[in-house]
Amino acid sequence: MEKLKQTKPARIGIYTMGLKPYWDQFPGLRERVIEYAEFIAGKIRQIGGAQVFLYGLVDCPERGEEAGEYFNAHNVDLIFAHAGTYVNSASILPVHQVCKAPVVILNLQPTAKINYARTTTGEWLAHCGACPVPEMTNAFNRSGIDCHIINGLLGLDYTPEISMTDENTASRPEAVRAWKQIEEWVLAASVKSGLSxxxxxxxxxxxxxxxxxxxxxxxxxxxxxxxxxxxxxxxxxxxxxxxxxxxxxxxxxxxxxxxxxxxxxxxxxxxxxxxxxxxxxxxxxxxxxxxxxxxxxxxxxxxxxxxxxxxxxxxxxxxxxxxxxxxxxxxxxxxxxxxxxxxxxxxxxxxxxxxxxxxxxxxxxxxxxxxxxxxxxxxxxxxxxxxxxxxxxxxxxxxxxxxxxxxxxxxxxxxxxxxxxxxxxxxxxxxxxxxxxxxxxxxxxxxxxxxxxxxxxxxxxxxxxxxxxxxxxxxxxxxxxxxxxxxxxxxxxxxxxxxxx
Missing domain, CATH: 3.20.14 (L-fucose Isomerase; Chain A, domain 3)
Structure with missing residues (x-):
């Protein structure tokens, strides 16, 4: 049967993170982590008609404060914080001090295994999203901010040209599990939105x-x-x-x-x-x-x-x-x-x-x-x-x-x-x-x-x-x-x- 009335869809905020000095040091890294965030945003838009508000890159405290204001302006129900590469916690904490929406950190590695023989520092940094997560959880805990974490694989169905390894991980269990958890968080946010x-x-x-x-x-x-x-x-x-x-x-x-x-x-x-x-x-x-x-x-x-x-x-x-x-x-x-x-x-x-x-x-x-x-x-x-x-x-x-x-x-x-x-x-x-x-x-x-x-x-x-x-x-x-x-x-x-x- 068709529903007599549709509930309000979830409003999901997303940003990716990195360290500002990296961009000049490692050409292509900035665009690469943004591409990963856009992939995440595209998949989330397909979950229950969710409205997605992608801020972009947070790489310094000023951008963190700006991102928090952006999410407040769009009244988001939930924020996915994508750990694109290393970032210091001082850049990320302002996002969540400004916007009090629940936060889920996405530690989604793009590849199941790096190419050890060919990998450069810039290539490694594109796969080290787990590195800043302990620092962020410590800062959140000491600031009274609850957070939740999803670990796994990104689940791309292609490999970016810049990559030195295979990033097509969509069918791997680590990606399937991670995306099941993401879907559940989006559906949970839809309940909050739907009941409001x-x-x-x-x-x-x-x-x-x-x-x-x-x-x-x-x-x-x-x-x-x-x-x-x-x-x-x-x-x-x-x-x-x-x-x-x-x-x-x-x-x-x-x-x-x-x-x-x-x-x-x-x-x-x-x-x-x-x-x-x-x-x-x-x-x-x-x-x-x-x-x-x-x-x-x-x-x-x-x-x-x-x-x-x-x-x-x-x-x-x-x-x-x-x-x-x-x-x-x-x-x-x-x-x-x-x-x-x-x-x-x-x-x-x-x-x-x-x-x-x-x-x-x-x-x-x-x-x-x-x-x-x-x-x-x-x-x-x-x-x-x-x-x-x-x-x-x-x-x-x-x-x-x-x-x-x-x-x-x-x-x-x-x-x-x-x-x-x-x-x-x-x-x-x-x-x-x-x-x-x-x-x-x-x-x-x-x-x-x-x-x-x-x-x-x-x-x-x-x-x-x-x-x-x-x-x-x-x-x-x-x-x-x-x-x-x-x-x-x-x-x-x-x-x-x-x-x-």
Missing amino acids: NARFGFLGNTFNGMLDMYSDFTMFQGQTGAHLEVLEMCDLNRMLETVTEEEVEAKKEEITEFFIISEDSPSDPLAKKPTPEQLEWSAKVAVAQEKLVKEYDLDALTYYYHGAPGGYYEKIQGGFIVGHSLLTAKGIPCAGEGDLKTCLAMKICDIVNKGGSYCEIVVTDYEDGTILLGHDGPFHLAIANGKPILRGMGLYHGKQGTGVSVEAKVKAGDITNLGCTQNIDGKLKFIITEAEATNGTIMTIGNTQTPVKFRKDPNAYMDEWFAQAPTHHFAMSVGHNASLFEKIAVMLQIPSVVLDR
């Missing part, structure tokens, strides 16, 4: 009594940069009153395209084939939900409504799950039960195109060594194992009302769970776990369920997990993304822990 001034809707209230999910709205904006728009059911009802028959028919076609309409569950009398009236109502509510998102320019939505039994708003919320699953697949993650922190985790997964489906513990299968993870909706259709199934629910367990629910599981393969909790000091914390989704059997009760095998046995993993004081919800993403999520935590200045390594 993003608009999270909060419709209704938090499920009564779930103390783990209550969130301080000021805390949320202060730590993420995202705006929170408090919405009422009457706002949604206002959208509902504008829905036309043509819009409902179009939405029903969309639902038919992306879901399988179930027959009665063979096991659970609560899970029936959806009635035509239930499907009609879910389609109408789904149209209204999309209108609400567009009306308030939302990037994500947290929702739950507990009204008077049999009330009209209860009927509206009974049709929520299908529309919110469709919205989630369109880049507007929707988290039920008023769980704002998990909505944040889902949005992070979605920004980096890893899915992000709403989950909790369902049940443990000790024979298979798996834990089923899922919920009664919504579900991220983009990471489904086949078409999700729609079931008519005679009762939403633990809640009021009836309606249509989604039954599905995440496709088999590598997954990463991203939980977002809150500590006693009010700080958010990410809890990250890589695991494997299996293609095991699930129940036919109208819930999403994915059997997940962790690296440890279920009890050992739960011992580790529960000790972190998590909330009982989290977002499931596809792929092994722990390294990426750790970098996102760094960019957002949110503590993180990776479990089951």
